Amino acid sequence: MDALLLSSFQCLPWLSSTKQQRHYSHMHLSCRATKVECESNFYKVLSVSPKSATMDEIKRAYRSMALQYHPDVCHDPSMKEESNRMFVQLNAAYETLSNPMLRQQYDSQLGLSVSHDYSETSLRSLWEEEQHQVVVELKTRSRRRMEQKANRMRAPTRRKDRN
Amino acid sequence: MAEPAYTVASDSETTGEEKTYTLPEIAIGIDIGTSQCSIAVWNGSRVELLKNTRNQKIMRSYVTFKDDIPSGGVSSQLSHEGELLSGATVFNMKRLIGRVDTDPVVHASKNLPFLVQTLDIGVRPFIAALVNNMWRSTTPEEVLAIFLVELRALAEAQLKRPIRNVVLTIPVSFSRFQLTRIERACAMAGLHVLRLMPEPTAVALLYAQHQQQASHENMGSGSEKIALIFNMGAGYCDVAVTATAGGVSQIKALARSTIGGEDLLQNMMRHLLPDSENIFKSHGVKEIESMALLRVATQDAIHRLSSDNNVQVDVDLGNGVKISKVVDREEFEEVNRSVFEKCESLIIQCLQDARVEVEDVNDVIIVGGCSYIPRVKNLVTNICKVKELYKGMNPLEAAVCGAAVEGAVASGINDPFGNLDLLTIQATPLAIGIRADGNNFVPVIPRNTTMPARKELVFTTVHDNQTEALILVYEGEGNKAEENHLLGYFKIMGIPAAPKGVPEINVCMDIDAANVLRVLAGVVMPGSRQPAVPVMEVRMPTVEDGHGWCAEALNRNYGATLDLVTIQKKA
Missing domain, CATH: 3.90.640.10 (ATPase, substrate binding domain, subdomain 4)
Structure with missing residues (x-):
């Protein structure tokens, strides 16, 4: 099956700065988004280098992202729910990467993630399906904001699915 | 004074922020303490505490019932001590709000000089003031609403604008049910709660602002600082450990107690x-x-x-x-040895939960009315191994100032000097979970989880062909379900017939930034990707007072027939 996996956070432009290969098409929808797929983005979520990021860099990245994406700094009520989602993801990334032991575990898991079995179905994936539309909307908004900030972010490019 | 002392603006709980989204109106900060209350607002460049007509910034939290019109400590001209003697004065309501008559805190309130009557059956206590030799009944919500009306009138008169949005500080130990009671009191006073902020986290935000201002002045990068905040007032004692840098205060751990x-x-x-x-x-x-x-x-x-x-x-x-x-x-x-020992254990626990060594704490902040007690100061400095406490915060004003800063931040106010480029990343003060594995409390969202949060756990049936399951949602720290606060319950129906242990019952909990808790539950059968029955979503708490009764009644009617157990994760 054409497994077009969507992790609601993967497709956000601020995640696309690191050059990670092996990418799934991010504009498509599937209810089969898996845990591994989400996790493979932890470094991207925080926009830090998987190899060299220091604890200090991770903390700083987390804070600056929090100041931009925490629901408390989002004053558009229609976007509250999405910024909630994004922040939850940001936290998951931070919690793993800021803990040396979890980070090590996760790094080794990353190496193995290709062969992981995608059968896990969770409620989370169902919500992601529901949220697809708003995520796309948020993406647009977020991109606009990042462009205004005139820095490293580029509009996301559509990649070919590897299958 | 012909108009009623308060009006019921809304009988329902607050419905979220979307309704009030108009032009930014700066929300005011209110600290309703067990014995004292205060109100503050961001005036465009700094926090300003508002004073009452007697020029007081810190007012007593009490209400005196006289004839028809009750009057609170905000406006009253009489001395608190004098009014106490008559039995007409009701106070310490923050200790009683949302508690049932089996609660030890309620029992400890029975020797207050008014009536607190308990029947010990798990309902709200009967509270009354003596007016003209008659016991006039009241409720903690009503008493709080009376001060809130007075505080609101005070703010409206001074700021010359209507006040609607407020940030209120609350003790860390308040259950979600108690939070709904606070919201009810605010609604009675015509106020909309923008945020209920645990007191030490309000102090943490003020500290973040101080650090931000200091780093601007030094043009420094502002490295991460760990602060321990100890807050002990008349009714509650709370501790927080926070990591602060760049205006972001991240709450790493909270500890709480109903001692004060x-x-x-x-x-x-x-x-x-x-x-x-x-x-x-x-x-x-x-x-x-x-x-x-x-x-x-x-x-x-x-x-x-x-x-x-x-x-x-x-x-x-x-x-x-x-x-x-x-x-x-x-x-x-x-x-008071046991009280002080409890304080010590709270600090130790909070440091442990935050995974912070005492040596790594940069600043120790002590606030609240009890901070003037030498023994309290000593125990904090001893455990934290510091000689000096953090200076630059008024112990009685820090919480309300933090609430006022949060009011401005949450209202979307911009400050040209960056004084409001602040954020508090909150953590859950209590674990939330369900009853499973017999009568155990199984946390789904553990204590000190960063908010907003979303976590899920998978459970399964305990009987063959079990088609229904009862989800009982609790909040607290007790190992046994009944040691915690029951927030609500619902039943999952239509689980496909299968041997025990086969159906997967997914229970997910979601807390958003406005601290709204939603519990979702779905059933998935192995080999299927779709839920077997529609997913249920319930906003909690749904249980009104008398939660002790609810749990007992459910247990009596269903016993263990609708139980669940946790699925052991494969390594």
Whole structure:
């Protein structure tokens, strides 16, 4: 099956700065988004280098992202729910990467993630399906904001699915 | 004063922020303490505390019922001590709000000089003030609403604009049910709660602002600072450990307890008059006056012991009971030894939960009315191994100032100097989970989880062909389900017939930034990707008072027939 996996956070432009290969098409929808797929983005979520990021860099990245994406700094009520989602993801990334032991575990898991079995179905994936539309909307908004900030972010490019 | 003292603006709980989204109106910060309250607002460049007509910034939290119109400590012209004697004055409501009559905190309130009656069956206590020799009943919500109306009127008169949005500080230990009671009190006063902020986290935000301002002045990068905040007022004692940098204060851990100055006072009253509970049991007019006299004298003695080594207590309680005694500081500390030990254990626990070593704490902040007690100061500095406490915060004003800053931040106010580029990343003060594995409490969202949060756990059935399951949602730290607060319950129906252990019951909990809790539950059968029945989503809490009854009734009717167990994760 054409497994077009969507992790609601993967497709956000601020995640696309690191050059990670092996990418799934991010504009498509599937209810089969898996845990591994989400996790493979932890470094991207925080926009830090998987190899060299220091604890200090991770903390700083987390804070600056929090100041931009925490629901408390989002004053558009229609976007509250999405910024909630994004922040939850940001936290998951931070919690793993800021803990040396979890980070090590996760790094080794990353190496193995290709062969992981995608059968896990969770409620989370169902919500992601529901949220697809708003995520796309948020993406647009977020991109606009990042462009205004005139820095490293580029509009996301559509990649070919590897299958 | 022809109009009623308060109006019920909305009977429902607050419905979220979307409704009030108009032009940014700066929300005001309110600190309703067990014994004192204050109100502050961001005035465009800094926080300003508002004063009442008697030029007080810190007002007493009490309401006196007289004839028809009750009046609170914000506007009252009379002395608090004098009014106490009549039995018409009700206070300490923050300790009683949202509690049932089996709660030890409610029992400890029975020797206050008004009526707190308990039937010990898990319903709300009967609270009444003595007015013209009649017990006039009231509720903690009503009393809080009366101060809130007075505080609102005070703010509206001074700021010359209508006030609607507020940020209120709350104790860390408040259950979600208690939070709904606070929201109800605000709604009665025509106020909309923008945020309910645990007191030490409000202090943490103020600290973040201080750090931000200091780093601007030094043009430094502002490295991460760890602060320990110890907050002890009349009713509650809370501790927070926070990591602050670049205006972001991340709450790493919270610890909480329902001990406070009130306990110090009651222990001391018992020490001065060992049989006081029996003497005052009948709650007659005379007894109330004696209780109030003893209370005022003891409170005064404790205050003086903060600066003096010993004090003389002389009080005539009437009916031939007289107290004339010298009390020294050591005696006071001995009488309250267990309270101080509890304080110590809270700090140790909070540091552990935050995974922070004492040596890594940069600043130790101590706030609240009890911060003036030498023993309290000592225990904090000893455990934290510091010589100096953080300076630059008024212990009585820090929480309300933090709430006012949060009010401005949450209202979307911009400050040209970056003084409001701040954020508090909150953590859950209590675990939330369900009853499973027999009568155990299984947390789905553990304590000190960063908010907003979303976590899920998978459970399964305990009987073959079990088609229904009861989801009982609790909040707290107890291992047994009944040691926690029941927030709500619902039943999952239509689980496909299967051997026990096969259906996967997914329970997910979601707390958004406005601290709204939603519980979702779905059933997935192995080999299927779709839920077997529609997913249920319930906003909690749904249980009103008397939650003890609810749980008992559910247990009586269903026993273990609708139980669940956790699925052991494959390694």
